[in-house]
Amino acid sequence: RxxxxxxxxxxxxxxxxxxxxxxxxxxxxxxxxxxxxxxxxxxxxxxxxxxxxxxxxxxxxxxxxxxxxxxxxxxxxxxxxxxxxxxxxxxxxxxxxxxxxxxxxxxxxxxxxxxxxxxxxxxxxxxxxxxxxxxxxxxxxxxxxxxxxxxxxxxxxxxxxxxxxxxxxxxxxxxxxxxxxxxxxxxxxxxxxxxxxxxxxxxxxxxxxxxxxxxxxxxxRGAKIYAEVGGFGSRCNAFHMTGLRPDGAEMAAAIGVALDEAGTDASDIDYINAHGSGTKQNDRHETAAFKRSLGEHAYRTPVSSIKSMIGHSLGAIGSIEIAASVLAMDNNVVPPTANLHTADPECDLDYVPITARDWKTDSVLTVGSGFGGFQSAMVLTTPERGVG
Known part of the structure; x- marks a missing residue:
């Protein structure tokens, strides 16, 4: 507004x-x-x-x-x-x-x-x-x-x-x-x-x-446990304050660390909560990173950006997206990417356009990209082990 x-x-x-x-x-x-x-x-x-x-x-x-x-x-x-x-x-x-x-x-x-x-x-x-x-x-x-x-x-x-x-x-x-x-x-x-x-x-x-x-x-103590933090990874591209390398290598590296720490195979990821800022370079960079880190499984995995609905709250958005990811698992519903009618040809994954989707979700990858070259990734799973 x-x-x-x-x-x-x-x-x-x-x-x-x-x-x-x-x-x-x-x-x-x-x-x-x-x-x-x-x-x-x-x-x-x-x-x-x-x-x-x-x-x-x-x-x-x-x-x-x-x-x-x-x-x-x-x-x-x-x-x-x-x-x-x-x-x-x-x-x-x-x-x-x-x-x-x-x-x-x-x-x-x-x-x-x-x-x-x-x-x-x-x-x-x-x-x-x-x-x-x-x-x-x-x-x-x-x-x-x-x-x-x-x-x-x-x-x-x-x-x-x-x-x-x-x-x-x-x-x-x-x-x-x-x-x-x-x-x-x-x-x-x-x-x-x-x-x-x-x-x-x-x-x-x-x-x-x-x-x-x-x-x-x-x-x-009988608490309601929403999710387990399986793994976390963070990297920097040491490249440019606002620019991103088109191959997504640094984000893929952060994703790899998070997957390794979680003991999770890339093929186990059920949903990706993307940074999805809506800038030309970011969305292409992320798409490349997902393909690089998940391989062919990236094409079978729903990806969406809640920024399409709630905007980009800078430093807060990573935590807000964790909350959205946790609720996606809790309800087995993947949030949509609103306003996505004609995909960028270089963004060719399943971005859950327009409408939320019922989807069994036990493992979520949520990622972030920040000016300064910061790239972070977290794997969230249903609460079975580790830190709740």
């Missing part, structure tokens, strides 16, 4: 996947709302919902063994930009006037405040980290949390990602490199991953958080 949080009339792309979120309606106090950037608010609310759904009682755990891992690409850009307008008199002052700065300006400056807010909300005092690897942040934060559990550094991890990037400076960044779509007259159909008429992504916002623990721990 058209951006409503600020005047975007002079921008190339003037639409976004804004969410209807009023923090006071989700249990945040006035003090918390004043203190937190919108992304932190989303993370804390998502954390509380995840905790309630998990049924875990952290009072029964050593707080020093409960950790937090939060991903974000752009941090508190929205709040920082708003406060700069105040302290610089809308840019008219060469030196900012600190007398007009809010006490929480430092919180907006450092992305680590997001993890601190989540830790504070659940009284977690274990290893607490912010992961900022562009658009793979949401995958990488969960992958890092799993590593901490497996190495014995924590018993419980609260992990996921958040992003509220809808600000003039963020929109300008993507406008400058023409990464966002200018299809402003048709917002609902603007995001078209793998379609021959695609011309960029729709910027979005959101958060997804998870409670992670060893499978046996979750089983002992």
């Amino acid at each position: 058209p951006i409503s949080s600020f005047d975007a009339s002079n921008f190339r792309s003037r639409i976004a996947a804004e969410i209807d979120f009023e923090p006071s309606e989700h249990g945040l106090s006035r003090r918390e709302i004043r203190r937190m950037d919108r992304a932190a608010q989303l993370a804390v609310v998502a954390t509380r919902e995840a905790m309630a759904d998990s049924g875990i009682d952290l009072d029964k755990h050593d707080p020093y063994r409960v950790g937090v891992s939060v991903g974000t690409a752009v941090g508190a850009t929205m709040s920082l930009e708003e406060e700069y307008q105040v302290v610089s008199d809308s840019g008219r002052l060469e030196l900012v006037d600190h007398d007009y700065a809010v006490p929480h300006l430092y919180d907006y400056l450092v992305p680590s405040s997001f993890a601190a807010e989540v830790a504070w909300s659940v009284h977690a005092q274990g290893p607490t980290t912010v992961i900022s690897t562009g658009c793979t942040s949401g995958l990488d934060s969960v992958g890092h949390a799993v590593d901490l559990l497996r190495e014995g550094s924590a018993d419980v991890m609260i992990a996921g990602a958040c992003e509220a990037p809808l600000s003039p400076i963020t929109l300008a960044c993507f406008d400058a490199i023409k990464a966002t779509t200018p299809r402003n007259d048709d917002p609902e159909h603007a995001s078209r991953p793998f379609d021959n008429t695609r011309n960029g992504f729709v910027l979005g916002e959101g958060a997804a958080m998870f409670v992670l623990e060893e499978l046996t721990s979750a089983q002992r």
